[in-house]
Amino acid sequence: MPEIGTPALVYMVAALIVPFVRPATLRQILLLAVPVLGLLTFWQLPYGTYGTFNLMNMHIGLMRLDALSYVFGLIFSLAAFLALLYAWHVRDTVQQVATLLYAGAGLGAVFAADLVTLFVFWEGTAIASVFLIWARRTEGAYATGMRYLIVQVGSGVILLAGIVLFYRETGSIAFSKMGLESPATWAIFLAFGIKCAFPLLHNWLQDAYPAATITGTVTLSAFTTKLAVYALARGYPGTELLIYIGATMTLFPVFFAAVENNLRRVLAYSLNNQLGFMVVGVGIGTPLALNGTVAHAFCHILYKALLFMSVGAVMYRTGTSKASELGGLYKSMPLTMIFCVVGAMSISAFPLFSGFISKSLILSASADTGHFFVWLALVVASVGVLEHSGIKIPYFTFFAHDAGHRVKEAPFHMLLAMGITAALCIGLGVFPSLLYGILPYAVDYTPYTVTHVVTQLQLLLFAGLAFAVLIRTGLYPAEIRSVNLDFDWTYRRLLPAALSGVAYLVQGTWRFASRIVMGRVDSLIAGVYRAHGPQGPLARTWPTGSMVLWIAVLLGMTLVLAYI
């Protein structure tokens, strides 16, 4: 392949062509070819910076290929391919174009060597992805999309402000390790944090992902947040604050996920919790920890996509993703069930599944550096992951009480996409060296030691036992149709209420003041009117012609005055 600057270009060009391709099958094939072509543009390229030029005295580098960006480029391409395969049945041009632009922007951002390019693609992911939500074409999806877009664009403008300040401070826009030193880097950190769903900045994720289309959610789950993880790993490795942010992120979603009814929202909370592990890895910042972050992002994209795919397939067939309305589906969709279980075991980090070989790196790194409480939090969170993603998702969808849905198995292309993803999850779990070989730092790590396998199995199976006990004793909380308040309540309810209160006050004051002032003015005008009479020169309407005259007269008079 010729070197073309950035693989994003392939996606952008394809997005321009796709709407005009008929028939539908040809279009699908073209869509699937895009990630492959995109991958080929950097697959064999030697490390280095490509597509460099000078723009208004700034050094732009469209593609920086190094060990870190390469892995993310690889997994983003793979995720785009799988998402497009899963969406084979979609005939909606909007979603197809949006998926291409979104994936392309994600790749472009990962390869960006400078902050301006990063910003361009950063906003690109925000704009393109919102169409995957709006494409649901319902009133609620529109509103949710607006909220999502404002948060995402908000992240972008904060990033822009940070870049501007950074540029003025350092005279450079290179995107490299920054650290929290100035308002500029804090702003950039905050921008990354919004996309990474830091605690209290996280609600866009749980709000938007369940509102996207079935295939849209699969696509959404891969790029935005992992782009943020990449950006943190690039800009803020070893920032201690991230350790505590990450640890909090792993913990709090666990409780929300446990009581959430909408399974796609459960997965969104779960996504949040997994991001926490990666953020902790970035915060620790040792080679082992960063390897762990990258590996975990890689595996996570696959198994999270698999879980969203399986729940999506269920929703595609039954029309709902609410736990309270589902159950017993293994009878109708056994293959989907198996893929879902593979995803669930991967995310729960069972040995021989991909989560096991990636999460261990982060846990070991935290223990190595002596962060006992962080390590403990991660172990607790691991149990939480098992609860909401490992057990709750497959159990309430495919087992539990039979909700009576008798539907067809998922369509073939969905099964194929899930099958490939599941195979990758197991393949990476069984042959960890495949992944370890491409990590940014040299890896000397053996995940499969007796201690590690036995302790991990103990942790998971005893937790499973606790689940069984709670279910049998009826103590496990029932799935109830409800929404649960989270921090988004502050801007969905409190803020509008406060604003309307303020608006009411302002309006009232304004009306009161203007009534008094207008009353005065009215009486003044009436006085003038009386004085000059209805035929007076001031009472006439202003014809345009006399206006010119007036100007001339005024001008002349002032000139004369000026000379005096």
Next chain:
Amino acid sequence: MTDANALLLALAIPTIATFLIAASGSRPNIRDGISVVASIATFAVVLRLLESIMAGARPSVTLVEVMPGLVINFSIEPLGMLFATVASGLWIVTAIYSIGYMRGAHEKKQTRFYICFALAIAAALAIAFSGNLFTLFIFYEVLTLSTYPLVAHKETPEARAGARVYLGILMTTSILFLLVAVIWTWNLTGTMEFRAGGILEGNIDPAFVPFLLALFAFGIGKAALMPFHRWLPAAMVAPTPVSALLHAVAVVKAGVFTMLKVGTYIFGIGFLGRTGASEWLVWLAAATILIASIIALTKDDLKARLAYSTVSQLSYITLGMALANQMGIVGGAMHIVMHAMGKITLFMCAGAIYVAAHKTKVSELDGLGRKMPLTFIAFTIASLSIIGLPPFGGAWSKWYLLLSAADAGQLVIIGVLMLSSLLNVAYLLSIPARAFFAPPRGQMAHSLGAAASPSKGWEEAPLFCLVPICLTALGCIALFFAVGGIYEYLLSIPILPETAP
């Protein structure tokens, strides 16, 4: 052809066109053809001038000497050239668009419309090329007067009322404040010439600078600085091409252009920066940006919403001047281009929607995107550009305004610009989003069923409307990639006093 002749020709073509249009009033096709040909010819001459300017030429022509020291003089410098290029270039687009719109909407008295239109363009170009405050002021008023019949075009009571507000505010501010400022300036310095680095330094007690600046800032009512912004929404009663070219490009840009010109060539950026005289203007512009955006949020009338958006965006440019550094001038001038391209697209879309679907309210647009996809795609692109998102032109002007705010150490202004972007998202993008994706009013859509509903065929506006819209929308994208050249060009705006040769 010498540069000076080209300058005069650029002014002459639209002026002559007014007579030709008047003469051919009975034959609409010839009349409309003349207006398009005149616009293309004007643009060609302006481009020829642009080339010379970029090569370093500074042509100057003195027409009349009214009295010693008081002359009608045209001389071109980079800033005016930029404005002239934008105004004349977009005139072509609007001329074509007007044909589709005026015929599609069955407007009356089209000949008068085209005459005033050409006249307004001539005035705008004269403003762009004016070499001193006196010339600028004269043509500033000519522009106001020539657009008055355009605003009142429909001759309905609302149109008359709107036009009265329009004329009233613009005339009052220009005579009460601008004229006084001009004369004060003349009194102080003995000249009205625009000079690199300004003419006021050393001639005025620094304590008075903020007051003189206030006279200018409020006197230039066309810049729609609050609280003298009401004329702009009032002018929205005009036919849409008028709103598009005049109230998104020529008239309002004449205002902010004058603002930049006064800041650069009368006060001098360095002088403003040292005295801190424009500090208050920074805050007023910031307030205008935010308040106008919030008002825009509440407007259901599409053109009113766009008008308030214009009020807000114009203050970006005023802000660029008030920040008083080079990046501010670069960002402000760049925003003239970027905003013109985006806003003209938006207004033309609003007109296309009116012509094709007879809709003027935002709340009536649900589901219309399916019928008019190209119009709404263009609307989306232009909105994104105005919001300031890449890969659209508006991103760069915002970038330079942010750099300017950073240079001035105004962190709060950076925050204002960020917040404004978000407000823009809320009031602009919601329009195409609803048009494309919201279910028809009063109906509930199922998440699995809605996306599959078939499109019912296109019902776009006439081609004369549609093509200009697509062109300017593509222009928004092209400007993002072409920014390098614009930036280099804008750096040639003299900021410092020229050293004696």
Next chain:
Amino acid sequence: MTDQSNGKTEGMPPLARLLSGIDKPRNVARLFYLLLAVCVALGLADFFYSKHGYFAVEEFPAIYGLFGFVVYAAVIFLAKGLRLIIKRPENYYEPFAIDTEDERAAGSAPEATGGKPNA
């Protein structure tokens, strides 16, 4: 509802037929005891190899298992407590949310009626 499916395996995919009856109470009980047995075995396994942990607590036999069990139960009980505070009717954010949209579109509004739209 589980019992409806007894003996009605004809319409199912082959794979599902293989699994059918897994949710019969008797089989569920069997699975439960199987899990219990595996857990016990795993707990005992800790005595038969040399453990390489990072922290001293890890040396305690079957500590991971006990920890897992306790934490799991704790998570569930805390979540139940949390639910008391944060649970709202499903239409709480209506009409600006997707939560009950499909039901409303299908004409079967949810029983939850406590919320009021903040329009």
